[in-house]
Amino acid sequence: LIMDIHRNSYVSQGSPYTYFFLADAASKLGRAEWTTRVFCRDYSNMLERGATTTWEAWNAENHDSLNHAWSAPFPMLTRAGIMGITPGKPGYRVVNVAPQLNTFNTFEGTCCIPQGDITVSWNRISPDEIELAVNIPEGVNGILKLPGADDTVSFKSSWNGCVACSFSG
Numbered sequence: 001l002i003m004d005i006h007r008n009s010y011v012s013q014g015s016p017y018t019y020f021f022l023a024d025a026a027s028k029l030g031r032a033e034w035t036t037r038v039f040c041r042d043y044s045n046m047l048e049r050g051a052t053t054t055w056e057a058w059n060a061e062n063h064d065s066l067n068h069a070w071s072a073p074f075p076m077l078t079r080a081g082i083m084g085i086t087p088g089k090p091g092y093r094v095v096n097v098a099p100q101l102n103t104f105n106t107f108e109g110t111c112c113i114p115q116g117d118i119t120v121s122w123n124r125i126s127p128d129e130i131e132l133a134v135n136i137p138e139g140v141n142g143i144l145k146l147p148g149a150d151d152t153v154s155f156k157s158s159w160n161g162c163v164a165c166s167f168s169g
Contacts, residue, residue, distance in 0.1 A: 015057055016043070016071035023077035030147075032081035032100040039074055079111045083120040087113075088143055098145035101130050101165045115140050125162075134159045 019039065026035035046055055056068040079085050082103050088094030092113040099107075099120050108121040116137030123131045135158045136142045144153040147165050 020073040023073040027081035033103040036103055078109055083109050085118055094141045095136055096143050097134050101147055128164055130163045130165045132163050
């Protein structure tokens with residue numbers, strides 16, 4: 001419901017803060033590509049008006065904060081929705097990685113967990129094939145879930161390979 005604002009206009013977009021709910025829903029539904037487009041469209045006004053941070057309100061009136069961390073859901077979407085990183089066990093002893101490869105043709109991201117950095121990168125090399133690389137810290141077990149696959153792949157340290165993947169409407 002909250003993902004389909006155009007068909008359900010009674011659902012309020014509210015302030016940039018409410019986009020945390022969009023980021024969470026997109027991450028859970030595997031719709032990071034759609035939400036990324038919405039975020040770029042809706043946050044572009046801030047960029048066009050010279051913002052270097054996220055604002056409290058869409059139009060940044062004089063009384064609004066122009067450096068409002070509660071209006072910055074894109075890192076959450078990047079980590080959980082695009083990179084697909086979630087804890088598999090408390091403290092990230094096991095990390096789940098389920099990247100949304102249809103979000104970008106080329107992507108490289110890094111996020112921190114208590115044990116160190118996780119990097120996820122990919123490059124579309126043909127309409128139906130993507131080179132994917134995942135690196136996790138030593139001592140952490142990884143579980144990789146590829147788009148369209150029913151099974152998961154367990155790995156330690158890194159996983160590299162080609163993935164059959166095409167954009168779906």
